[in-house]
Amino acid sequence: MAVGVEEVVKELRSTYTSGKTKTLEWRASQLKAIIRIATHHENEIVEALRSDLKKPELESFVHEICAVLSACKLALKELHRWMKPQKVKTSMTTFPASGEIVPEPLGVVLVISTWNYPFLLSLEPVIGAIAAGNVVVLKPSEVAPATSSVLSKLLGEYMDTTAVKVIEGAVPETTALLEQKWDKIFYTGSGKVGRIILAAAAKHLTPVVLELGGKCPVVVDANINLKVAARRIISGKWGCNSGQTCVSPDYVITTKEYASKLVDVLSAELENFYGKDPLQSKDLSSIINAHHFDRVTKLLDDEKVSGKIVFGGQQDKTNLKIAPTIILDVPDDSLIMNEEIFGPLLPIVTVNKIKESFDVINAKGKPLAAYLFTNDQKLKAEFIGSVSAGGITINDVALHFAEAGLPFGGVGESGMGAYHGKFSFDTFSHKKAVLQRGFGGDVAARYPPYAPWKLQFLKALLRGSILGVLRALLGW
């Protein structure tokens, strides 16, 4: 397998060197090919997602297929603009000069994807890589095997396989891939593997984007439209792959006073969405596999936690389903409050005053997203000022995830680098500075032999002082 990988990279590098992938035509053709894949094979993709995750068709459509389509369409529309050099103003220090910043592809890039949005999180980075003119290897997650297989088949059929390759596999194949020299590695997944990727990249000085996770908190203040807030929380948690989403609300923080109200409204809305027997609802994804099912249910093993369940708690191991479960007032040192849950359990932590929630959040690693429901302008400003996260949404959940105009990425433990829309193009590009000078307008003061008057001149020049420059020239 290792030999195979080396050959693949060699072939890709020679395709890249040929210059083919740099043309707008090639990039557009590949983006159009992805559009064809997503439009003509919608059913196959939805089936694969159902097989891997029991993902409801609407989620598959909205969160994965549509998102891929809109990413492609945006790139096709904007590509010529993104590829254009950006003119740069030059200052007196380099006068006379002109310059621009020119985007170029990095070369041969590796995209390693994950299992919860296996279609989207494989193709969205690939779209960025192609738009920027790179050649790319995609390694889909083996934990979502049906989607991995569909991706391999469809990309193999529709894309230019001398430049875009899918390599399926698990740890041995990933390890072999990481030994190769890449011009960029884009990884979506966990912090544990993120560290391995970064260490492997260090050997070749390869820049890396890591889209990781974290415990995304939701702070719920009083005096809000609780029904709307509850619906949004529910849709961001259980309506997004049953909580198996990096930007899903992980836990809620509210005041002791408000907690029971919140629990009541959440419970009522959950029943509206998923019925009285949620394990039977077709609108809920299942847990990806037995390993994760055990991992999530283990979080409830602690009796200090299981005793606090106020809603849900039903499990169906055969079908890998866990019902939406709310837990109130879990101890801060419990496992459920220290690991990313990535499942349909929602702990609610209570504080005396709502502002104490900031300390709770800041005591943990920086998350990918943080949410706040409030009408209090001052609280909003304080939240934004003191909570660090990849992104913050006020009065909704997961919104910024969907928007192509906004960079999507983490900070600290939740990752490094960002993408979506133009940010995808940028992350797979090198922005080369191009500076043009002529032979006229020369500043003799720059060169040896050095003399005091040259020092005066340089002082004025580097301070941008035209008067000073004149004085130095005139010997004053």
Next chain:
Amino acid sequence: MESQSHSSDDTTMIAESVREVRQTFSSGKTREESWRREQLKRLLSLLLEREDDICRALGQDLGKHHVESYRDEVGPLIKSVNYALQGLKKWMAGRKAELPLAAFPASAQLVPEPLGVVLIMSSWNFPFGLCLEPLVGAIAAGNGAVIKPSELSPVSSSVLAELVHAYLDTTAIKIVQGGVSVGEQLLQQKWDKIFFTGGAKVGRVVMTAAARNLTPVALELGGKCPAVVDVLSSSWDQKIAMKRILSAKFGTCAGQACIAIDYILVEKKFSSTLVELLKTAIFSMFGENQKENIARIINKSHFSRLRNLLNEPMVTNSIVHGGWLDEDNLFIEPTLLLDPPVNSGIMSEEIFGPLLPIITLERIEDSIEFINSMPRPLAIYAFTNSEGLKKKLSSRTSSGSIVFNDAIIQYVADSFPFGGVGESGFGRYHGKFSFEVFSHEKVIARRSFLVDFWFRYPPWNDHKLQLFKSAYVFDYLGILLILLGLKKS
């Protein structure tokens, strides 16, 4: 230079320093615009008032002339601090962004925030510049910072420590001096960003250490920066080009600079003219007393390294000018070589010294293939009046930056990003890019409770599916029609 002389391995001192800076950062002090402005202003005072101390230190460590030190370190720093002071308010304000209809009504902004506590590791060739330019960005972005200057330029390291202690807020900005062991201990700490300037070998060590804590890094490395010299017919152009080439090699820390011209590429038919032009220009620029206007080699180890590069048999034979080595004074005179073997050490490693190989090619366009056969450098230079050649070079080669008809000058251009690609590194700084490299651009999206699209929520059905299909392709009319029941799902 007493309290800051930490050249002994002191794990406790390092851990304490980092802890203090982190505490200061957590207090929120460094996020205040007033604090950032104050520190930048004090840094400016440091540079304006202590220019002589700085230049004296550089003279002792590297034999740099006062004017060279000003031109390459003090002056650019003053410029950078002023630029940051001017841009600070705007940079801190962030920018607005657009959201799709499905999020209506909503607004979004991108707000920069400091990363936290950052580590800046510098190299020895521009000890003040390479510590303080990144610091300008770190401060402007609101971070706490620990700086480790290179121990190979000890006087500068010591003076830097004294000046920072005297002028800046040392609860938030610290200098930790020392060698490899201190560097290793610093890398054991947890940082929110590491900014490293130096060689690839240590760059790998830094990035590997950073991986343990998922710390993002910026690596400013090196490479062999070529200068493509086209046929220049006008004697004025030739004169200026020679000055710029020589200054960018021998006049910049004796060639010990990541963006110095490493080697020249020229067409065979122009090569003898070029060699003569260079020789003449060397004499007129450096005259009889070369030592006065050219820096020293940093230490014996590098001196030996450079001597070994010259001592390879085929290489020695290719020397056409210079070649005199004065080991006692760590001085090597400007040396020109014509066509040393391409597989020799001098043509495979980054030279980082005052040895200038000239490689001849059949046609000047062959320079593209030659450059592409080597790892991507920090900069590519080309001296030419041919727009065609410029276009070809720019589009068919890759480098951190590419400069036409000059060299080194990109270092003082604030509006251009300064950084490498491939083996020359990643991450960039200078100007606003310095602010960005030490910031996290946080997305803030706001929604109101007023309008809620009921079709967002389960239970799902085809009707809702259709609405989404329309919303996602921004088919607003379609949405309206479906909502009004005028369009069938």
